[in-house]
Amino acid sequence: MTLSVTDLGIARGGVPVLEGLNFSLAPGAALVLRGPNGIGKTTLLRTLAGLQPPVAGRIAGAEDRIAYAGHSDGIKPTLTVTENLAFWASVFGHAGGIDGALAAYALEDLAARPAGALSAGQKRRLGLARLLVTGRPIWVLDEPTVSLDRDAVAMFAAAVRAHLAEGGSALIATHIDLGVDAAILDVGAFRARPRDLADFDGDFL
Amino acid sequence: MIALLVRDLRLAFRAGGGFGLGLAFFLIVTVLVPFSVGPQSSLLASIAPGVLWLGALLACLLSLDRLLALDWEDGTLDLLATAPLPLEAAVSVKALAHWLTTGLPLVLAAPVLGVLLNLPGPGYGWLVVSLLLGTPALSVIGTFGAALTVGLKRGGLLLSLLVLPLYVPTLIFGAEVARRGAQGLDLATPLLMLAGISAAAVALIPFASAAVLRVNLR
Amino acid sequence: MSFAQKMNAVWEYANPRKFLATTERVLPFFWASAALCLVIGLVWGFFFTPDDYRQGSTVKIIYLHVPSALMAINAWLMMLVTSLVWIVRRHHVSALAARAAAPVGLVMTLIALLTGAIWGQPMWGTWWAWDPRLTSFLILFLFYLGYIALWEAIEDPDTAADLTSVLCLVGSVFAILSRYAVNFWNQGLHQGASLSLDKEENVADVFYFPLLVCIAGFVLLFIALVLYRTGTEIRARRIRALLARERIAA
Numbered sequence: 235m236t237l238s239v240t241d242l243g244i245a246r247g248g249v250p251v252l253e254g255l256n257f258s259l260a261p262g263a264a265l266v267l268r269g270p271n272g273i274g275k276t277t278l279l280r281t282l283a284g285l286q287p288p289v290a291g292r293i294a295g296a297e298d299r300i301a302y303a304g305h306s307d308g309i310k311p312t313l314t315v316t317e318n319l320a321f322w323a324s325v326f327g328h329a330g331g332i333d334g335a336l337a338a339y340a341l342e343d344l345a346a347r348p349a350g351a352l353s354a355g356q357k358r359r360l361g362l363a364r365l366l367v368t369g370r371p372i373w374v375l376d377e378p379t380v381s382l383d384r385d386a387v388a389m390f391a392a393a394v395r396a397h398l399a400e401g402g403s404a405l406i407a408t409h410i411d412l413g414v415d416a417a418i419l420d421v422g423a424f425r426a427r428p429r430d431l432a433d434f435d436g437d438f439l
Numbered sequence: 440m441i442a443l444l445v446r447d448l449r450l451a452f453r454a455g456g457g458f459g460l461g462l463a464f465f466l467i468v469t470v471l472v473p474f475s476v477g478p479q480s481s482l483l484a485s486i487a488p489g490v491l492w493l494g495a496l497l498a499c500l501l502s503l504d505r506l507l508a509l510d511w512e513d514g515t516l517d518l519l520a521t522a523p524l525p526l527e528a529a530v531s532v533k534a535l536a537h538w539l540t541t542g543l544p545l546v547l548a549a550p551v552l553g554v555l556l557n558l559p560g561p562g563y564g565w566l567v568v569s570l571l572l573g574t575p576a577l578s579v580i581g582t583f584g585a586a587l588t589v590g591l592k593r594g595g596l597l598l599s600l601l602v603l604p605l606y607v608p609t610l611i612f613g614a615e616v617a618r619r620g621a622q623g624l625d626l627a628t629p630l631l632m633l634a635g636i637s638a639a640a641v642a643l644i645p646f647a648s649a650a651v652l653r654v655n656l657r
Numbered sequence: 658m659s660f661a662q663k664m665n666a667v668w669e670y671a672n673p674r675k676f677l678a679t680t681e682r683v684l685p686f687f688w689a690s691a692a693l694c695l696v697i698g699l700v701w702g703f704f705f706t707p708d709d710y711r712q713g714s715t716v717k718i719i720y721l722h723v724p725s726a727l728m729a730i731n732a733w734l735m736m737l738v739t740s741l742v743w744i745v746r747r748h749h750v751s752a753l754a755a756r757a758a759a760p761v762g763l764v765m766t767l768i769a770l771l772t773g774a775i776w777g778q779p780m781w782g783t784w785w786a787w788d789p790r791l792t793s794f795l796i797l798f799l800f801y802l803g804y805i806a807l808w809e810a811i812e813d814p815d816t817a818a819d820l821t822s823v824l825c826l827v828g829s830v831f832a833i834l835s836r837y838a839v840n841f842w843n844q845g846l847h848q849g850a851s852l853s854l855d856k857e858e859n860v861a862d863v864f865y866f867p868l869l870v871c872i873a874g875f876v877l878l879f880i881a882l883v884l885y886r887t888g889t890e891i892r893a894r895r896i897r898a899l900l901a902r903e904r905i906a907a
Contacts, residue, residue, distance in 0.1 A: 280517075283517075283521050284520075284521060285517060285520055285521065285656050285657065286656070286657040287657070298523060300521060301521075302517065302518065302521045304514055304517055305514070306512075306513050306514030306517075307513075307514060308510075308513055308514045308515035308517070308518045308519075309513060310446070310450055310513070310515075312450060312453040313446070313449065313450070313453075317446075317449070320442075321442055321443075321446045322518070324441075324442035325442055325443065325519070325522045325523075325524055326522055326523060327523060364518075
């Protein structure tokens with residue numbers, strides 16, 4: 235099923251940031267979001283993930299199919315790497331076990347370590363490994379490569395390619411070139427225009 | 440759901456999880472009471488049920504600000520909200536974990552502390568029964584307060600201000616059961632009221648908690 | 658116009674501009690009639706009624722105590738209704754009206770508690786007793802405090818409106834529960850209700866009519882204050898929106 239976004243408008247803190255967004259994401263496809271800081275990429279991704287309601291427009295094919303990874307990965311420092319992953323696997327009802335996810339990000343040697351003892355890059359790898367145990371087809375990722383070294387970025391790109399090959403899709407806000415075959419959407423063009431001064435009803439202008 | 444419960448319990452028992460802090464607080468408050476009101480055993484015996492209820496309530500309150508704030512800070516709540524588990528179930532499980540790690544130990548410790556306050560003989564059983572019935576309501580209502588204040592930098596004080604008035608009916612009926620039990624009076628009415636409040640709170644409050652949590656996650 | 662259409666016309670006032678324009682026209686009337694009723698009622702009550710044969714002149718504090726106590730409860734009820742309207746229909750004015758009413762309700766509760774204490778001292782020989790009614794008002798006072806504190810603590814206005822509305826709903830249920838709990842906990846020494854529709858003879862007619870005028874005065878004063886404060890809140894929201902608009906235009 236394709237994720238499709240029609241005439242979407244989103245707001246941050248009650249202030250419209252993006253409007254008139256139209257795109258679709260077919261199985262096996264990837265889309266990279268570009269745009270200056272503060273334009274509303276994070277807000278857009280959170281809206282798609284269902285964490286906040288859109289102000290206008292429609293999102294179809296997203297419900298219960300999105301695995302979201304934001305700036306923080308929900309990692310508990312006192313639990314081990316295995317315990318962290320196993321928790322998310324069972325919350326998402328994933329039956330396949332966590333070995334594949336550990337292997338994809340070379341976390342096997344760290345598996346028994348408390349997550350609090352990991353470096354920032356290792357934590358990020360653990361956070362990305364979580365995507366593999368959700369079993370969800372659409373990945374919505376917000377700056378996934380922050381604090382990753384070159385090898386880890388390659389692991390991530392490989393994981394995305396494998397996900398796409400299996401019929402999954404990915405929506406990634408990033409500024410680096412991942413080497414993944416992806417369309418690019420510059421959201422800068424969709425910046426919300428200031429409302430009319432006569433719009434006194436909803437927005438008090 | 441079980442995974443979330445197991446995780447929360449594990450987190451509470453690991454280092455830095457804060458398990459036992461509420462219990463220690465309960466002990467200290469109880470010990471301080473005779474210092475403030477005097478050591479006459481008859482006075483202590485008459486106020487013991489109320490003091491123990493209030494101490495348990497405050498100990499419960501003390502641990503509320505960690506209940507959701509930690510999961511909020513590290514992004515767990517965002518991820519839980521996008522997970523297949525309904526948020527209502529998630530907050531219920533978190534309230535249950537809070538009760539198991541805070542409320543239940545308080546219930547078990549209360550009779551021991553009752554000895555320190557010279558609680559009359561027939562009071563012990565009813566004290567335990569009333570706390571057993573009342574503390575789940577305290578955890579669930581507290582979870583609602585924690586969900587209301589989860590996004591705030593210094594929500595702790597506000598949390599107390601919001602939650603304590605909501606604790607009033609539970610405290611009144613709970614302490615009344617314990618007091619009447621200690622004096623050997625009829626306690627069917629407050630006992631039923633306490634059980635009713637607790638059951639209704641456990642059944643309904645999670646919906647309100649999940650609703651405000653969704654608002655806070657926006 | 659059919660009845661349904663008339664009912665629907667009410668929602669026009671949910672538009673902030675329409676609300677401001679209308680309140681600007683009716684506010685002077687509310688201020689003036691509130692002042693008139695209060696002056697007539699209080700002067701009549703304080704100076705032109707006899708002393709009570711049991712309570713002496715202390716009974717006259719009833720003209721402040723009863724109306725403020727009534728409005729303390731009615732303000733919360735109004736907040737409950739406007740909170741529900743916000744939750745169901747998402748009219749901003751409704752949420753702002755709830756916000757505007759809270760401090761007024763808080764002050765009414767405080768007046769009721771203070772005048773009660775002043776009345777209680779000569780009558781019961783104590784400023785304060787843990788009587789069910791007094792206790793209930795004290796608890797109501799705490800609910801107001803929490804509600805206002807939550808509004809003040811949250812920066813985003815829509816989030817604040819949502820959270821305070823749910824708090825108001827949950828708080829209402831617990832306030833009623835507390836009322837019953839407190840009644841059960843202490844049977845009390847407060848006299849019965851001063852006013853009720855079926856037992857008007859509770860208070861003698863000489864005291865009753867000026868009391869009615871005072872109550873009308875407090876109701877009008879409450880309406881005027883809430884409309885005025887809601888207007889202020891709307892303007893504050895407008896300033897906020899204009900500033901945000903400038904930010905995204907820049």
